[in-house]
Amino acid sequence: MTTETVWAALDSLLDYAEDRGLLHPLDETFARNTLLSQLGLEGYEEQERRFDFPECLDLLCDYAAQEGMIADTVAERDLFDTKLMGFLTPRPSEVVREFRARYAQSPKAATDYFYTLSQDCNYIRRDRIAKDERWTAETKYGKLEISVNLSKPEKDPRDIAAAKLKKASGYPKCLLCPENVGYAGTVSHPARQNLRVMPVMVNGQLWGFQYSPYVYYNEHCIVMNSRHTPMVIDRGVFDKLFSFVEQFPHYFLGSNADLPIVGGSILSHEHFQGGHHTFPMEKAEREFGFEVPDFDDVDCCVVRYPMTVLRLNAQNKDRLCDLAGKILAKWRTYSDPAAMVFAQTDGEPHNTVTPIARMRDGRYELDLVLRNNLTTKEHPMGLYHPHKELHHIKKENIGLIEVMGLAVLPGRLKKEMADLREALLKGENLRENETLSKHADWAEAFLARHPEFNAENAEAIIQYEIGQVFARVLECAGVYKCTEAGRAALKR
Template sequence: MNSVIDQAITDFIQIGYINEDIHPLDLLLKQNQLLALVGKQALNTDLTAATLLPDRLDVLDSLVNYAVKKKIISDNESERDILASKIMNLITPLPSEINRKFWELYQESPAAATTYFYNLSQENDYIKTRAIEKNIEFTKTTIYGDLEITINLSKPEKDPKQIALAKTAPASFGYPTCLLCMENEGYEGHLNHPARSNHRIIRLKINQNDWGLQYSPYAYYEEHCIFLSQEHKPMKLEKATFAKLLNIVERFPHYFVGSNADLPIVGGSILSHDHYQGGQHTFAMANAAIDFPFELKDYPTVAAGLVEWPMSVIRLSSTHQADLTAAASMILDKWRSYSDESVNIIAHTDGELHNTVTPIARYNDGKYELDLVLRNNRTSKEYPDGIFHPHSDVQHIKKENIGLIEVMGLAILPPRLKQELAEVERYLLEEPNQLDLSHKQWADELKNSSTITKETVGTIVKEAVGSVFLRVLEDAGVFKQSAEGKAAFKKFATFFC
């Protein structure tokens, strides 16, 4: 066993040296730090690194498994992640060095800077590339473009023992305040907080405010990044939000950036910390055409139009950031107080506001663009989860909030569907199965509408899942794609003409 672990330590340090993650003068220091992390007091120095070096993440697994076997750590996902993060921290530069190099590369180009930071975040295992590869991905062609479907298998599910341990551990020590706070940088983590020893954040100013840039550990698309406020404060959509989004795409023109809505049901999962999501990915909504152009009488430099999309989207574009910011703010203010009971839109009940937007910014063909997706979080007896939320007949596939990423055309579906859809396929083929009852009506409809064989069943189910996601987006749209809904949307647009 000692020879195996000694070889793993030797190889890990050599990989760091070859990749220039470890300076020659730091080799012994890093080697001794690694020995301490895995609970060894000595190393066979007669060993040499393997001629053909293994993958670094495979070596990482060997190191963590050794620590488990020697009872240096317990065999649960949390303690394994904490140790792995500490080990990868050995080859991760300090924040000061990463920020220095990032901004040095930024002078070459913004894309060069983000490519450096993105690659580093993958190589040091902060971005969980192996877990992300487990996700099931496919597309659904629709009249609105190709919707993207992801069954999210990347985030590990806690085993029963770890769940039991987590219940007895403190839920929070009050530090870091939340998962997005900058205090997470380098934080060890514990049973109820993810390991962050190898986590790094780029510091930057957004409209003269202190912000950070990091990547998502479980990315859903290319260069999935997060811009976060240094101050822990709630998300709030206001005029300054649009200015900050446009300032970000000015500084990173190869990225889109957007904000979740700021109300429950239609908002994101973390409304307590002001942050945005972005990245280098083109979603179907970005390619959607303008269905109904209109003029903004008070902002002649801003082009406006209703977008051909299942949700209700107003697209603004201009070369003038200030005018675009002001126009977006005007539309948000009007929408906050807008009601049209003929299409079930009510702005507020008993003093509670219901209208907000999901804004997305990008730089496109020399102009700044802002997409404002109109949202309403009202509930009713018929729709207790939300009138403009996935309705009950599609919740067997998607019942969670429709956030920024889904709005743009990428479904993030729960991991339970991997097994559940396999059972649907067996049911359709009339094989022994354990079909979840929530899928039965849907499966029966598929069975009655298609000729199903072993060769076609997988495609049929995926197509059907894509159709359900389209319905999810239509449910979330405040102005429906019916003639009545389109007329009501155009009526709203005429207030600005």
């Protein structure tokens, strides 16, 4: 790569930063010299040639790899380009000041600014998010949302080897700790120089508010305790959820459950997830109502949904949270052996909830999704977990996002489904294919349901059938099934 190309890429990056409002024109020379230093260049000549973003950033990584500054791996390139973008991202205090000024206009104006900034500074990598595949599938529970996660790059074997050799520093303690802001990263911990976290008060305590770099849905945000403290679902969680939602009423906020199998991937640091998106569960209709003595002012119902969802709606937040706390306390200790519900076995607790808070038509609304992490000999990964016959599509834990009706499926499915389509159209024996044999039973069953399967509709049928599998996944995770026996047990 010529020096002129590097200069042109650098000019393009600076133009992009100014155009997006990341860089003030008065800071351009300072920023250019900073980046030249990072690239090991002493001279500079302005170029007319321009590259789009992120191509200009990729070219600078190419140059760094060419010159031996970094290894040409995904992790090393990510560390390097994040460092460069960190020099162009406004300082945390500037971002906070601008956010608060926008908040004075409206909460939505503030989050619009913050979300756009998080994308413009490449913390949220738009080019990678665009690779994700998304569709909706009609099921007996209404439309469910499906995504195949392709935005997380595959790990390079060289990065894996380097990570094994590197001794963990223990700083930051986890990916959610506030010390991540500005952190240079390692091959085993992502760089965060372009991360900005908004300080917010949640129920009288200092928390942080940021966006997820993977954006599984619109404005996917993370709200985390400023202290590294474990996840716990208790009465106070409901107050915390609504404390945030009151400040940002256009967002929902929910929490993963606090037990293994039914919980999230990071149980060691208290955090919630929210955003500006209407999930299938929120759209689910009332199935039947119920009353709780002394809480006539709280509307209570069970919604028609594959998981067991108790929906509470009230004008008074404190009354709603009091009832939620009462339900949680009751559920923690509730057992019904006939329904395979055990509060604990051998001293291990099993019952918890996945709560989701939102405002609806000026009223407070809380969904409590009943969860249980019991394991059995037949289902060692969890009785209320995707069962083995569904693992060819989804075997990971069902966390908050899936609970609400959005499947986050592994990237392997993109190629597998493309290969499956071709194999079925050619009439190949799937059981003789090492990769596709796990899909054989499923494919044979849906082919019998779709005699019209052909080259024109194959992809649509496969996507529809994946949606049906996800509906079954949620049914597995539901403690009380949507059957006569299941509903009778729920009403006991």
